[in-house]
């Protein structure tokens with residue numbers, strides 16, 4: 283089975299919901315907020331000038347196998363979720379009542395992100411996720427590697443990633459791509475490694 287990588291910016295709008303569904307396999311906070319937030323996030327991400335990413339597609343069936351996303355300022359992507367105030371209030375209230383712990387984590391994480399320094403000439407590997415049936419064949423690693431290659435082409439000098447300490451598959455793929463752990467920290471319910479690599 284062969285696959286090809288394509289820029290996320292070129293994905294047909296009708297296929298974006300599939301990216302959102304695959305993303306729900308990520309254990310991070312965005313998934314916990316639920317599908318409407320995830321879809322809105324990726325709708326914003328593909329329109330964001332500075333964010334970039336890739337999706338992997340099975341050459342035979344056309345099925346989307348996974349994707350990756352990077353940005354020099356991930357907090358700007360998160361902030362865009364609140365741009366449409368009416369939409370945001372309606373949906374965040376649903377989270378408050380149905381998933382109060384996720385809402386608590388939003389507050390903790392937004393404080394943490396605000397405290398994070400974004401150095402010039404650096405990018406964050408914001409997400410990389412592979413459809414469970416295609417995992418364990420090096421696809422995660424190549425989707426993240428594509429972010430690194432594109433980041434280097436755009437003149438960025440360093441890439442960062444945060445990975446939960448239990449997430450062995452992500453840690454293995456990330457470290458195989460040359461990242462090293464620079465610190466381990468707690469962010470609310472999450473216990474994460476911070477990793478970096480030169481580009």
Ligand SMILES: CC(C)(COP(=O)(O)OP(=O)(O)OC[C@H]1O[C@@H](n2cnc3c(N)ncnc32)[C@H](O)[C@@H]1OP(=O)(O)O)[C@@H](O)C(=O)NCCC(=O)NCCS
Nearest residue numbers: 308410411412417418419420421422423450451452454455
């Ligand atoms: C992380 C993720 C993208 C990796 O995708 P993938 O295509 O399976 O990744 P790769 O095959 O390139 O590499 C995974 C490595 O972890 C290993 N691995 C996978 N699952 C594992 C497990 N449960 N325990 C130990 N090792 C595991 C694989 O064998 C491979 O190591 P190897 O290269 O030494 O053989 C995928 O697991 C995923 O989508 N997870 C959910 C979303 C997520 O957590 N994203 C990362 C957020 S930081």
